[in-house]
Amino acid sequence: MAKNFATSVCDRVVYNAVQIHGGYGYCREYLVERLYRDSRLFSIGGGTYEIMNEVISKQMGL
Amino acid sequence: MKMDRTYFSESHQIMRTQVRRFVAREIAPHVDQWEQEKTFPRDLYKKAGDAGFLGMGYPEAYGGTPCDIFHEVVYAEEIIRCGSVGLASSLGCGSIGLPPVLALGSPEQKERFIPPVVRGEKIAVLGVTEPGGGSDVANLRTRAVRRDDQYVVNGTKTFITSGTRADLVTTAVRTGGPGSRGISLLLIEKGTPGFAVSRNIEKMGWHASDTAELSFMDCQVPVENLLGEENQGFKGIMVNFEKERLYLAVEAHTVAEMALEAATRYAREREAFGRPLTGFQVTRHKLAEMATGVEAAKRFNYSVAGMIGQGQKALK
Numbered sequence: 001m002a003k004n005f006a007t008s009v010c011d012r013v014v015y016n017a018v019q020i021h022g023g024y025g026y027c028r029e030y031l032v033e034r035l036y037r038d039s040r041l042f043s044i045g046g047g048t049y050e051i052m053n054e055v056i057s058k059q060m061g062l
Numbered sequence: 063m064k065m066d067r068t069y070f071s072e073s074h075q076i077m078r079t080q081v082r083r084f085v086a087r088e089i090a091p092h093v094d095q096w097e098q099e100k101t102f103p104r105d106l107y108k109k110a111g112d113a114g115f116l117g118m119g120y121p122e123a124y125g126g127t128p129c130d131i132f133h134e135v136v137y138a139e140e141i142i143r144c145g146s147v148g149l150a151s152s153l154g155c156g157s158i159g160l161p162p163v164l165a166l167g168s169p170e171q172k173e174r175f176i177p178p179v180v181r182g183e184k185i186a187v188l189g190v191t192e193p194g195g196g197s198d199v200a201n202l203r204t205r206a207v208r209r210d211d212q213y214v215v216n217g218t219k220t221f222i223t224s225g226t227r228a229d230l231v232t233t234a235v236r237t238g239g240p241g242s243r244g245i246s247l248l249l250i251e252k253g254t255p256g257f258a259v260s261r262n263i264e265k266m267g268w269h270a271s272d273t274a275e276l277s278f279m280d281c282q283v284p285v286e287n288l289l290g291e292e293n294q295g296f297k298g299i300m301v302n303f304e305k306e307r308l309y310l311a312v313e314a315h316t317v318a319e320m321a322l323e324a325a326t327r328y329a330r331e332r333e334a335f336g337r338p339l340t341g342f343q344v345t346r347h348k349l350a351e352m353a354t355g356v357e358a359a360k361r362f363n364y365s366v367a368g369m370i371g372q373g374q375k376a377l378k
């Protein structure tokens with residue numbers, strides 16, 4: 001749960017951070033550009049978002 | 063930065079300062095260049111090893127630094143603040159490559175394989191994922207057949223973080239029948255006949271980190287490199303899950319926090335239509351919502367870390 005929660009927060013926050021930066025957020029010299037690209041893997045690596053949901057639903061007895 | 067006393071003590075704060083100094087001195091000045099060059103100098107492992115960062119949680123007998131889960135949380139938060147998730151992950155690849163050795167290895171194997179990695183002299187990685195396999199770990203297809211005192215391994219592994227320069231690959235292979243009960247873990251060393259790096263994969267992000275495809279063609283692995291018992295390897299893969307997921311969750315809240323800080327700074331400085339962006343309600347509210355998410359994720363992760371620290375199961 002913690003991983004899915006944190007990675008969805010992160011996805012939303014980096015998206016908004018780029019948006020607030022406007023065109024600069026799309027440029028390599030701004031940190032948020034890299035954070036946006038690098039964070040995309042969090043919900044894929046080490047157990048995807050979907051696999052985590054499978055684990056959670058199993059724990060719920062579903 | 064304000065210290066949260068619910069979870070962190072003075073010793074965690076000391077650790078935080080240490081990692082922060084390490085990042086400022088050894089990583090920050092070069093990180094943009096390393097991202098561009100898509101690699102970083104190998105001796106960074108040695109430096110991190112010397113600082114005691116690669117042996118966190120390992121017994122002192124193997125060169126490790128005993129610590130609690132919140133020291134690891136602090137390390138994860140601060141190392142990723144170098145601004146490159148790839149670098150942090152590549153430097154930390156041993157944190158998934160080694161635990162199976164600690165969990166399943168014989169005393170001889172632990173003595174032989176753990177200390178050099180903890181010192182940063184050798185790079186240990188985990189080789190589980192296969193092309194076309196992905197999350198379906200239990201159905202992996204790389205085969206290992208025992209022939210006298212060797213296993214002959216055939217197959218391909220992919221998405222292996224730090225794989226192009228790994229000295230040791232903790233490799234999941236099929237030694238038995240289908241499913242998770244037919245899987246063993248073999249420690250495959252660089253230079254083993256039949257083991258090759260077949261590709262360095264280009265990626266969207268994580269540029270400072272290399273990601274490899276590894277091939278095993280009649281690769282001859284001595285039987286003494288089998289971890290634990292034959293067909294019992296899945297347990298070794300499982301030992302990683304809890305902490306690896308916590309690490310990723312902590313990295314996610316930290317990256318989100320960094321993005322929030324950058325966006326807040328930018329919104330204060332940047333003027334549009336005669337006032338700073340923070341002069342617009344829409345921007346303020348967006349930042350407020352971002353901050354709320356970050357705070358909630360952080361608290362959630364800390365509470366899960368606390369559970370893991372107390373030995374409770376944190377499967378959910």
